[in-house]
Amino acid sequence: MRDDILSFVSPFLQEYIWQKDSFSLREWSVVDVKNEKKKKKVWHEAAAPHLYNKQFFGECMDDEWFVVFLLLKISTSVELKEKYNPVITVQDNDGEFLLIESAYQLPKWISKPKHAINRVFIYNGKLHLLPRCITVEDPTSFGATNQTSQFYDDSKSFPPIDHAIEYLLDNERSTLASEQVQISAFERTEKFQQNLLKMNTGEADTLQEQQFACVFVPYCVSELLHTTKLLPHAIQALSDLDFNPQLLKIDPKYKKIRKLCDHHPQYAQTKKWIRVRFSRWxxxxxxxxxxxxxxxxxxxxxxxxxxxxxxxxxxxxxxxxLEFAFSLLYNNLGPEDPLRTHFNILEETPEEDQLVSVGRAELADDDSEVWLEVSPE
Incomplete structure (x- = not known):
């Protein structure tokens, strides 16, 4: 199941630049639940096998909503539905953030976070909200002479996830959230659908969330930008330093940081102009x-x-x-850090065509920065 889903979402990820963690899926294990309990961050999951993703997106809210977009696509895939019929939940640090987006359209009884536990799902591309009081046949009593039922009232208890999913599958129509709630909950995912249309029509360079800019960098940095996806990690190293300016006074390695090209003299100190694709963030x-x-x-x-x-x-x-960012990242990585393997490409002797430089005038213009202008209004 995991491989099928990752294969399905792969085309959507090709042009996307993550701020921190990228989208992934892991198989549930008992160890994971025990670890979460120790951290007091239990998501009220049952012991039933499932896939999950735990992802840090920093301050880039686009990453969070792009994940929601992916989940909607997964839930509407005909092939995945036929094979697995996925039922999906998604929360962030604030809890059920889809409900927060549609707060003004929600029924009054779900005004408190505890009332929403195990009652909010994405299924068949729609948001489903289990009602205030539900009754579910106890799965452990199936086949018995006297079957029992479990009753859940939002003010007293929340349904276990397996009971909640059972109720959802048996009552798909009645649990469907109102149209106003649907629109509000998923409004921020619409731009990703528009981006998908642009990608399918060969207009990937015009995606709204990206920014093209020409930069003058050493050959080693140019090679990393062209062949790896280290750019977010390098800029994150800058961001960490920006949030901790005292590091410059405390840690001497930041004062005399060894440049990346000093580690790889075969690239010399010559520089070249290249055009780089960034996310706006x-x-x-x-x-x-x-x-x-x-x-x-x-x-x-x-x-x-x-x-x-x-x-x-x-x-x-x-x-x-950028040169400082990649140098900072390289110096900060430990010898066993997986990211360090991306720098192995610099151990190779560069080909002559890699060292060919072009002038700034030969590259396309930078994208407009008008979006950076913040209006007080």
Whole structure:
């Protein structure tokens, strides 16, 4: 089941840039539940086998809603429905965030979070909400002479997940949330459907959540940008440093950090212009990050403006930040860290065509940054 689902969502993931963790699925195990209980973060799951995903998205809310978009696609897949008939739940730190989105359209009885436990599901591409009071036949009594029923009242108890799913499958129509709730709950996923249409029509370069920019970087950084997906991790290293500026004063390794190219002299110190695709969130983080110990004097700024165009200056400054970001990431990774294997590509001797450089004028223009302008209104 896991492999089938990951294979199904794979085409949707090709153009997406995650802020932190990427979408994955794990098979449930007793050990996982025991560990969650120790952390006091139990999701009220039953012992029935299932798949789950635990993902950190930081401050990038797009990642959270893209996951919801994927779950909707999984729940509407004809092939997956025929084989597995998936029933899905999704929560974040705030709990049932789909209900939060549709709070004004919900019935009053579900105003408290405890009333929603094991009552909110995604099924067949729709949001389902189990009613306030439900009665479910006890599965343990099936086949017995006197079958028993279990009654659950929101004010006193919540149904176990297996009982809740049984009720949902037997009452699919009556548990369907209202149209107003559906629209409010999934409104933020609509842009991903529009992006999917653009991808299918060859317009992937116009996706709303991405930003193209030309940067001037060392060859080793260029190679990593073209062949790996380390960009979010590198910018995250910058972000961690930005949130902890005292590290520059406490930890001497940040003051004299060894540049990435120093580890790989075969790439020398030559640089090249390349066009990089960012998510808007990653681009904003990079653009507004201030490089430590790399402030230009007024005279240096004047000389740079006389020598380069504004577009070139922008690309040079972004390139410096990227070089620092990848160097910081490389120096922070332990020898056993899985991410370190991505840097192995730099151990190879570069081909001559890899070292061929083009001018900034030969690359396409950067995307507009008008979306970065925040209006007080």
């Amino acid at each position: 990653l681009y904003a983080q990079l653009k507004f990050f201030s490089l430590p110990h790399d402030k230009m004097t007024p005279q240096e700024e004047v000389e740079m403006k006389l020598k380069f165009t504004n577009a070139e200056i922008k690309g040079i400054l972004l390139g410096r930040k």
